[in-house]
Amino acid sequence: MTPALWKSAANDLLAANLQLTRGSFTLDVQLALAPGDVLALLGPNGAGKSTVLELLAGLATPDSGTVTIDGAVLTAPGRFVTAENRAIGLLGQEPLLFPHLSARNNIAFALRVGEAHLNAAESRKQADRWLDRVGLHSFGESKPGSLSGGQQQRVALARALAAGPRLLLLDEPMATLDAETAPLMRQLIREQLADTSTSAIIVTHDIVDAVVLANRVAVLHDGALIDEGTTAAVLAAPRNPFVAALAGVNLVVGTTQNGAVVAPDGRVFWVRPADAGDLASVGPTPASPATPLAVDAPAGLDSEAPVVPIQATATFGTQASAAARAPSPQNAPAAAVFRPASVVVQMDRPRHASPRNVWSARVTGIEPGSGGVRLRTSGDPEVIAELTPAAVADLGLQLGSTVWLSVKATEVSAYRR
C-alpha cells in the first residue's frame, strides 16, 4: 500500500466494495466518493443500481464486501451497522411521506430521530424552516394525501436532508414527476445539496440529471462498473452502447454569460429563449457588464470572425475562478445540450437571419452512427454532427476538412449546474 493510496482512502467520504449474487445476477462494485461529490450512477434497467443503494443504506446485506463512511466501518465481514445507525438518507421515486403525519410533522420526525435529535417543539420550528426552503411555507398542516406528487417529493427531500445524512442516496427521484415538475425538482435538489454541502449518489436514466446534479458519473452494467469519471469525461467518450445512447447528444459544459453558455474553448452557445431566461434570471447578483465574448447579440452571431480560441481560453480562466468564488447568473456553471442531428454542416460560411450558433472546425472523425454518419469536429468539447452518407459525399468531407457548423439557438437546451 503506497502512501498515496492511504491518503486517498483517508480523504474519501465513502468507500464501498460490494459483492452480491442473487440467482443469475452478480453484483461486484467498487465505489469511492470524496466529500461534496455528487455521483450519478447510470445504467440500464436491471444493472443493479437500486441494489447498490440498498446495500449502501444498510437495507440489504452483501454476500461479501465493505462499506466505510467517514472512516467508520458500516459493513464488513462480521459487522453490519443497521440502517438507522448509518446516517445515510434515501430518497426514492415515491415520496413515501408518512400518511398519518402532516408535512411539518414528517420533517419534524426526521429532525427528532435524525442526527439533530431535536425535541418536539424545536423540531417543529426547524421543520417550518425546511418547508420554507422547499417553497412549501403554507403547507405545514397539509396531510400528504392533499399534496400534489411534486409537493410530496419536495417534502420528502426536505425530510431526507433534515435528518442530517452524511450521504444522501437518490433513486430516480424525478421518475414519477411530470415533465413540468421534474426540472423544478431537479433544480431544488441541486440547490439543497449545495446549500447543505451534502454528498450524494443519484441513480438515474436521464443524462440531464447527470449533467445538472453530478460532478462524477459511474456507469453500471450487468452488476459491474464499466466506466467512472467526471461527468464531462465519461459522456464525451462513451465506453458502452448505453452511455453512447445516453450521451448521444452534444454536451457543452461551461459557464453562463448573458443567457448563453460559454464553452471551455470560448465558443458561445446561444440557447432557446426559455432556458436563456432561466440562465440569466437566477441568483442575487445583477448582471455584470458584458465581457467581450458576449458583446454580440444573438442575431449578431453571424459576425465576420469566429471566436478566437486564444482570447477565449484566457477569458475562460478568469471566468472559472470567478465562478468558484460566487456562482451568479454571470459565469455560473452551466451546460448546453443539443442533438447531433441539429448541427448543420456546410463548406462555406452560412448567412442566416435567425439566431444561430456558427463556428468553424476541422473534421476529426467520420464514423457510422445510428442515424447516418457521425462527424466528429475539433474543439473543446468536440461537437458531433450527424448527417446522411449522401451529404458527406456531396460535401466531399474528409478527415481534416475545415467545415462551418451551425445550430439554431432554439435547438439548444441549457441547464444550470
Place this chain on the structure above:
Amino acid sequence: MIPRVLYLPASIGLGLLVLPLAGLLLRVDWPGLPALLLSPEALQPLGLSLATASVSTLLCLLFGVPLAVVIARSQPRVAGLLRALVTVPLVLPPLVGGIALLSLLGRGGVLGSTLELVGLRIPFTTAAVVLAQTFVALPFLVIAVEGALRTAGTRFERVAATLGAHRGTVFARITLPLVGPGLLAGTVLSFARALGEFGATALFAGNQAGVTRTMPLAIYTAFNGSGVTTDQAVALSLLLIAVAVIILVLVGTRRASVLS
C-alpha cells in the same frame, strides 16, 4: 351497473339477517322492559360480560398485536404456518375450544394438574371466562392487524430507518398509526366476539351466577326457563344487541373523525 337478477338474492340475504332481529323486537314486552332490564338477573350478567370482554380485549391487544407483527414480518413459509395455527381456533366450534381448554387446564389436564400443585385452579372461575373469550377472540384481532400490516408493507418503516429512527420508535410512531384502522376493526371484532362468547365459556367456565354467568349464558339460562321467563331472555338479547350497536356507532364516529 348492477345486474338486476342480483337484487332478489341480495334482498333475501338482507332479510335473513334483519328479519329475525325484527321478530325479536316484535316479541319484546316493552311495558315490562325497564323492570326486566334493571333486575339483578339482567344487570349482573351485563356487568360481568362488559368486564370480562374488556379484559379479554386488552389481552388480545397485548398478545395479538405482537403476534400479528411477527407473522406479517416473517418469511412466507413461517408466516403461512403461523397464520394457519392462528386460524384454527377461528374455524373451530367454540364448544371444541372449551373442551380443548379443559383438556389443558382442567383437573386432569397437562397444565391443570401442575397448576393444581401450586394451588391454582382456573376452570369454573371468572379467569376461565376471560381465558375462553380470549381464546375465541384473539384470532380476529391477529388476522385483522396482520392483514393491515401486510397491506402497509415495510416501505415506510424502511424510510423511517434511513432517517435514523430506531425500531421501537418506528413501531410506535409509524407502524402502529399506519395500521390504526385495522387495529380498530380488530379490536371491535374481538370485543364483539368476546361479548357473545357462549360455547367455550359454558364448558370451561360453567354457569355460576355472578362468577361465570355472562350475558349469553344468562340468556340461555332464562330461555331454558329455570325460574325466569322467555320475556327475560328476549330482554337480555335486546340488551346485548343494544350494546353491540352502541359500540359500532361509537367506533364509526371515532373512525370518521380520525379519517377527516
